[in-house]
Amino acid sequence: MNVLEAIHERRTVKKYEPIPVPREQLERILEAARWAPNHRMTQPWRFRVLGPVSLGRLATAAGEGAKKLMRAPTLVVASYVPSPIPIHAAEDEQATSCAIYATLLAAHAEGVSSYWRTINLLDTEAGRVATGVPANERVLGLLHFGTAIGELPDPPERGGIDEYVTFLD
Template sequence: MIDNNPVLEALANRRAIRKYTDGPISREDLTAILEAGRWAPSGLNNQPWRFLVIHKDDPRAAKVAQCTKYSKIAQAAKVLICVFLERECIYNEMKDHQAVGACLQNMMLAAHSLDIGTVWLGEILNQEAQVLEVLNLPLEKYELQAVVAAGHPAQKGGSSRKELSEIMLETY
């Protein structure tokens, strides 16, 4: 990666954070994270994502946490950002799912830049109907894409990556 480039450094240094302090996330920081998601690219600029923020003190937070085998992570988070695809907005299913992935990445990078840790909870998709029921949202209108658990980090994240040469199909 190129040194002294804040975007490339953020890409290389952002990690999944699964433990959080008791420190609150400010409304200003939360808004910045959601705005970053809003500015993700989407095909035809259809912006098919929809967000629902659930704060730790909201009774629904514990119920959503019970919908995943990673309930301890979800329970520890200061906020859960539920990200949905609005079914009416879909024009190309694959492109719209890719757009939501870009939206999620934008939000996690924005959180990282604000010293807020996040983890993308994807396993919860196995309980999509249960999550939508807890949130009183119609399954025919919304498709759950992920829940992002967020809070101030109480741990450092770690990761490794394959060498670029291992994932290239041809040399460039």
């Protein structure tokens, strides 16, 4: 699979078989983050793979939202350590988004499906305590990984290149 195929074919998947991604394979997927571009080589990203205990704590903190947490067998909290200098902090977030996307593409190349979900709970004290995210980090999402049930979904409708590219004189 070449990179363009991975970019085109990766899909957000919300229904998974209940089998966790094996640790070795998950490490290969998360290793892809290392190769993301990042200014000053700050490597600001952090990935926390939830185990049964931390998932239990998060589910307790989630209350009614706990059911949604059980959709994927492997959950990873993606965060970053922002620089105290605002312009560098913005770059840290941008680099971390690149790193996250690298993991989604790597997962796809491994035959593993994924879902990048924003979960407000991880911005709260209860969510941070449950997942061990310290106060100096900012959470960008809860990444879901696993084997899709059935076919990958059809891609959502997207605007064409003419909507976002301008060739200037």
